[in-house]
Amino acid sequence: MIRTRNLKRLVIASMGVGSLVGALVAPAQAADPGVTATTIKLGISSPTTGSAGRVYGKLPGAMKAYFDYINANGGVNGRKITLVHRDDKYLPTLAATQTTNLILKDQVFALVGALGTATHSKAYTAAALAAKNVPDLFVNTGYSGFANKTKYPTTFTILPSYAMEAKVMAKYIKDNLAGQPFALFAQADEFGKDGIAGFTAAKTPPANTQLYPTSSVTSDVAKTYLTAISATPLKLVILFGTTDVTATVLKAAEDLNLVGKLTFMAGSVGGDANTLLALGVKPTTIDGLVAASFFPDAKDTTDAYVSQFMEINTKYNPGVTFDNVVLQGMNSAMLTVQALRAAGKDLTRAGLISAIESKGATFASAGLVPLNFSSTSRIGYNGYWFGKLNAKGELKPATGTTPVVYTTDSGAGDVVKSDYKRLPLPAKGIPTNS
Amino acid sequence: MQSRFDSARKRFIAFVLLGWILLLISDRVGELRNYQGAFVAMYSLAIACLILLTGYSGQLSLGQGALMAVGGYSAALTATKLSWHPVVALIMAVLVAGLFGLIIGFAVARLSGPYLSGTTLALAIALPSLANTFPSLGAEEGIIFDVGKAPTRFGEAFSQYKWFFWISALAALISIWLIANLLASKFGRNWKAIRDNQTAAALSGLNPGRLKVTAFAISSAFSGLAGALLVMLISAVSPSAFPLSLSFLILTGAVVTGVYNLRGVVFGALVLVVIPEIADAVVTSLGGSERLTSTLPGFLVSLLLILAVLFTPNGPGHLIHFRKKNTKK
DSSP states (O other): OHHHHHHHHHHHHHHHHHHHHHHHSOOOOOSOOSBOSSEEEEEEEEOSSHHHHHHHTHHHHHHHHHHHHHHHTTTBTTBEEEEEEEEOTTOHHHHHHHHHHHHHTSOOSEEEOOBOHHHHHHHHHHTTHHHHTOOEEEEBOOOGGGGOTTTSTTEEEOSOOHHHHHHHHHHHHHHHSTTOOEEEEEETTHHHHHHHHHHHHTTOOOSEEEEEOTTOOOHHHHHHHHHHHHTSSOOEEEEESOHHHHHHHHHHHHHTTOBTTBEEEEOSTTOOHHHHHHTTOOHHHHTTOEEEESSOOTTOTTSHHHHHHHHHHHHHSTTOOOOHHHHHHHHHHHHHHHHHHHTOSSOOHHHHHHHHHHHGGGSOOSOSSOBOOSSSOOBSBOEEEEEEEOTTSOEEESSSSSOOEEEOOSSSOOOEEEOOOOOOOOGGGOOOOO | OHHHHHHHHHHHHHHHHHHHHHHHHHHHSOHHHHHHHHHHHHHHHHHHHHIIIIIITOOOOSOHHHHHHHHHHHHHHHHHTSOOOHHHHHHHHHHHHHHHHHHHHHHHTTOOHHHHHHHHHHHHHHHHHGGGTOGGGTGGGOEEOOOOOOOGGGOTTOOHHHHHHHHHHHHHHHHHHHHHHHHTSHHHHHHHHHHHOHHHHHHTTOOHHHHHHHHHHHHHHHHHHHHHHHHHHHSEEOGGGSOHHHHHHHHHHHHHHOTTOSTTHHHHHHHHHHHHHHHHHHHHHHTOOHHHHHHHHHHHHHHHHHHHHHHOTTHHHHHHHHHHHHHHO
16 A cells, blocks of 8 residues: 555656656757857867877867967958867767767857768768758868768868879879889778779779778788788889878888888878878988879978968967978868858858858869869869979979879769969958958 | 565556656757767666676676677667668667677686686777778778668657667666566576675575576676667767777766666766766866866766775665665664
8 A cells, every 4th residue: 555655656756857847948949059240160070189190180270270360350250260179089989979069069050171081971970960951161081972962961072082083193103104003002991992993993903902991000010011012013002091001101111121112102191291201201211202282382482372371370370380281271271261251141051051062163272273162063172283202391293393283073084184273362361252 | 476566566667757757858958968868878778787797796897898899780780781770780789799798608607806807808908999800890980870860750850869869768768677677586686696605605506607697698788789879879880989998987887876786877877978078167167178178087987986986885876775774773
């Protein structure tokens, strides 16, 4: 009897608590968060610690520095930009939770400059970016899958696709290296697979392909690989991975005395000279390394964009050496400012996406290659120029004195020489577009 | 007999009511709270599994993360490679992790104390990184586990995170209810008997080896489900989803809960979800660096573990129980 009474009390108490909670807690509201009359809050998830952090750690700081510069000069339509950064250590699962935190906890208006293919593809799903229509701007990946508007309706990537890069590399090998057969050492994910697809589309498949899981290339792994390659007639090795892997492979080549016996060619993601030198690769090793780029050389102080960004870096990012990563960060930040301006004073997520689709191809940028944003294209740059690094880490045109730019698509289209002339730098590097 | 029936009925009604309250709450809070709530539900289940294994059967495990990884990979592979329904994927997580626990259980049933904890610790370190060796397991890029959107009949306003919360909370409620019933049954008493004095239990006709293996298999099966829920919440499975720190996090949750009863599992899980929030708030108010934000939660977990062992070794739930007993005297 007593137990029955206790049971009744439990039922009544629980119903009471439930109803009370229901009455007290206000329903959630749905609107475009992160924008007020005076502020715009943006978010980025990228590695600042771990092995990838050593290479790409400067990215969010460079972006912040450029936004601080714009804020000091009046902001965007009277709004100051704040950038919230969360470290994902280049781990897909951490990127998923960090990006979700940026959306749910930090309530950012848009994401900008996320880094990595495996990381960002997971983050995109976990943070429900499509459902929330969160603009996902200038993602630092060349994975052509992000161009799929149905799957990634809010994403705009900045790097040329890896398939484009492979096709342009194939063209370079054909034109400048007598089409010699080559070995491909590539990351075993969408990055590497995209590259293989590009070489196949260019009808120059690698003679030897070795795929490796991310973060798995140790000195021993690299030495085993190079020893095996040196036992074959192949003399050209293409490194289709991140800069830390390029450094590990080049240092292994130094130890095995294979520098000079093998010719190395690095993709744009893995050929940052300053980082290679900082990671301990000898200047004599990188001297002559063929590398792809869509930017001017980060050491070229005669370039208007580079010198302006260097000036901003000195003032707003003190103590940080200017390199390709800083250039990339500042360039993406400048594109973001132009996109926000193009979206107008009445800023909405849908408005921002549509502004990039309609006006993105006309934004001023440091790139020597055209931007391709449109209602049907979500990939930023669409080509490369090839250069050779010297011992100082400067990237000089492989042939002639000015970079020869090649453009193409991610499919079966031809690789063509481009006569693109980029827009001049906006006065003092402050965009005034609308 | 009547009393046991009453208590089982009471437990059933309590779980149904708790579910009903959670349903109401999920409807009234924002997406962030729903997402965090889904994590609380997942941690509650993982902690309950550890309590079953360590608190009841006396087997100290430092490798719950490995058991969760087995479930996580099973669910993701079932849903992605076999294209089976996510519910089937969750059930597969339970079955495969249970089978894995049974096999490992046979191996570790002979071990106890530091030998057992050392073995489970090795599992936690080695098992998730095995995925890096087999390309079909997706290495660090991982395998997607997408449970899909909520059914359209729930309406457009029904968010992804509320859907996650419903799945997590329902799975955790049913599983913890089953575990609670199991602990209140003959199994629970027998496990306590072998935990307190294995020799005496054996002399009373119990088979300690078999009981230990059963406990390991059941704990592993439900840990696998918790792992699958975790993978659902982060949309993909990869070794980095199951770091060694996850095993210690769950152990901390269990110690804070009190390893000898299930009463405070939600409290323990809440603590685990709240710790990063506290770390965030502390760093923001002190103006610390991002590096501090990433290391402070680990420090707080360790601190909490030490404080809990020092002041409430049997957990706050046990403390309340103890006070009640004293008041009655």
